[in-house]
Amino acid sequence: MLVAVVGGTGTVGAHAVRALREKGHDAVALSRSNGVDVATGDGLDDALRGAAAVIDTTNLSALSARASVAFFEAGARHLLAAAERAGTSHLVTLSIVGIDRMPYDYYAGKVAQERLVTAGSVPWSIVRSTQFHEFAAQIYRQAAFGPIHLAPRARLQPVAATEVGAYLADVAVGAPRGRAQEIAGPLEEALDRMVADYAGTRGERVWTPSVSLPTKQMKALREGRGLPVGEPRRGDQTYAEWLTSLRE
Known part of the structure; x- marks a missing residue:
């Protein structure tokens, strides 16, 4: 089975490509570096030719709601149109746990993306994930002022x-699920502690x-609105184990 992974060289996309190939499927990683840009639609028609499924793991560094909505709406529209033209029978979109409970800033774009995917003509699955272990490292770099690295308080269940x-x-590689079971890590963590431990x-x-x-x-995250509701699919690796892997 041929699966195209948009953002296939990124933090999650690269792992999806690897997992597909290990299962014996053909997987192609799509990114701007190889001429595919969902924001403009460039290269999508050629890249999706023959793909039975597409996984969308696109990401954006901008945090403002306006920039996020513009990016994810454009990307979703271009990807849906190209997938329909290619006859692709399954679109899998990676999203974030709790975005409908806190549709602010970056999350506003993910809400808009989900809305377009669910209304589109391509059969779909949406997989909401909690933040990745790498989130603390991103905060460590972004909230730095010389030797001071701010550690925001928040409740997370990183995966x-x-x-x-x-x-x-x-x-x-399965049938479209609609809203698939959410995925989260095994333990709830405090983001400020995660940042401090990463610094160590x-x-x-x-x-x-x-x-x-x-x-x-961030207020919503402190209140726990980014935690899964109900019983998610749980990952095995803890944040502490991930930190240990960085030292190896």
């Missing part, structure tokens, strides 16, 4: 990106003060 990629691969792996002399950031999104 290994490799396990999310494997789950996406399983969903893609780097051997740098830094200060990681815990802060309560005033944005609506």
Whole structure:
């Protein structure tokens, strides 16, 4: 089975490609580096030719709601249109747990993306995941002011990106599920502690003060709105185990 993975060189997409190939499927990684851009639609028609399924793991570094909505709406429209023209029978979209409970900033774009996918003509599955273990590392880099690295307070249940990629691969080669079971890590964690522990792996002399950031999104995360509701599919690797793997 041929599966195209949009964002197939990224944090999760690369794991999805690897998992598909290990299961004996043909998987092609699509990214701007090989001439495929969902934001403009460039290269999509050629890239999806013959693909029975498509996994969309596209991401965006911008945090504003306007930029996020514009990016994910454009990407969803182009991908849906190209998949329909190619006769692709399954679109799998990676999303985020809790976005409908906190549709702010970056999450607003994911809400818009989900809305277009569910209304489209291509049979679909949406897989919502909690934040990846790498999220703490991203915060560590982004909220840095010299030797000070802010550690926002929030409640998370982080999951290994490799396990999310494997789950996406399983969903893609099966029948469309609609809203698939969410996936989360095995344990709830405090984001400020995660950032501080990540800092400890780097051997740098830094200060990681815990802060309560005033944005609506971070307030919602502190309230636990980014945690799964009900019983999610649970990954095995804990955040502590992921940190240990960084040292090996």
